[in-house]
Amino acid sequence: xxxxxxxxxxxxxxxxxxxxxxxxxxxxxxxxxxxxxxxxxxxxxxxxxxxxxxxxxxxxxxxxxxxxxxxxxxxxxxxxxxxxxxxxxxxxxxxxxxxxxxxxxxxxxxxxxxxxxxxxxxxxxxxxxxxxxxxxxxxxxxx
Numbered sequence: 001x002x003x004x005x006x007x008x009x010x011x012x013x014x015x016x017x018x019x020x021x022x023x024x025x026x027x028x029x030x031x032x033x034x035x036x037x038x039x040x041x042x043x044x045x046x047x048x049x050x051x052x053x054x055x056x057x058x059x060x061x062x063x064x065x066x067x068x069x070x071x072x073x074x075x076x077x078x079x080x081x082x083x084x085x086x087x088x089x090x091x092x093x094x095x096x097x098x099x100x101x102x103x104x105x106x107x108x109x110x111x112x113x114x115x116x117x118x119x120x121x122x123x124x125x126x127x128x129x130x131x132x133x134x135x136x137x138x139x140x141x142x143x
Contacts, residue, residue, distance in 0.1 A: 006053045018043045024062045028086040064096040079110030
């Protein structure tokens with residue numbers, strides 16, 4: 001399995017286009033995902049404001065993907081937010097998610113935040129890789 005990182009300054013990678021990554025995330029995030037149009041907004045953010053897309057793959061087949069957005073807010077919130085991580089449903093339990101996160105951690109400058117649902121089984125992986133629950137997130141849904 002290979003890992004390819006596409007950063008904002010690199011633009012589109014010839015094999016792993018925004019559309020291909022969006023399709024993968026939409027399918028494999030399952031109940032923890034968003035609408036495809038919202039996934040595309042996140043991917044467009046990478047190329048316009050900063051961040052990276054990291055893809056685990058065998059040849060041209062995506063087996064896992066991580067999308068990280070730069071927040072530009074160093075010092076008062078983490079500099080990066082891990083917005084999406086998904087592993088192909090046929091590859092789960094084989095360490096792909098852990099390898100992706102470790103790759104992102106080793107190549108990213110600054111802190112990384114992520115949101116995880118309390119019932120998401122990946123929560124244990126995130127804790128194993130050093131993520132801690134510092135805050136309780138609260139949201140107000142605007143009108």
